[in-house]
Amino acid sequence: MSERSLRGTQLGSRSLESDVGVEPAPRQVVEYACEDGHTFTVPFSVEADVPATWDSGTHGIGMRVGGEEPEAEPEKHVRTHWDMLLERRSFEELQVLLDERLAVRRGEAPLQS
Numbered sequence: 001m002s003e004r005s006l007r008g009t010q011l012g013s014r015s016l017e018s019d020v021g022v023e024p025a026p027r028q029v030v031e032y033a034c035e036d037g038h039t040f041t042v043p044f045s046v047e048a049d050v051p052a053t054w055d056s057g058t059h060g061i062g063m064r065v066g067g068e069e070p071e072a073e074p075e076k077h078v079r080t081h082w083d084m085l086l087e088r089r090s091f092e093e094l095q096v097l098l099d100e101r102l103a104v105r106r107g108e109a110p111l112q113s
Contacts, residue, residue, distance in 0.1 A: 030054075032062030039065070 026046045033039045038059040044050050052068060053061050063069075085094070 031065040032056065033065050034059040034062045036060075038062070 027043045028046050028050075029041050029043050030050050031039060031041050032054045034056055036059055038056065040056050040059075040062060042054055050064065050067075052064050054064070056062050089097075
């Protein structure tokens with residue numbers, strides 16, 4: 001170790017600044033309720049967009065008390081490999097390619113590079 005290193009100051013765990021004259025940002029406390037009746041509060045900045053749901057960590061997802069119901073997100077269509085292949089080639093083109101590859105596998109046609 002270097003002779004100039006700071007030993008024993010725990011620089012990573014403690015701040016050397018004092019809290020004198022520091023004022024925290026204005027906050028609002030929002031209450032959430034889980035389906036099992038458990039309620040908990042979460043502090044947010046007054047400027048924050050407060051979400052309609054919040055995970056309590058132990059009881060599951062809680063709904064905002066006195067808030068609006070969250071909008072259902074539209075289901076996203078899952079694109080399969082077949083869907084993506086059909087975006088690039090028509091079914092007729094795929095049939096021609098399949099016939100060519102089968103002929104190569106059967107030894108009926110020479111392999112093309």
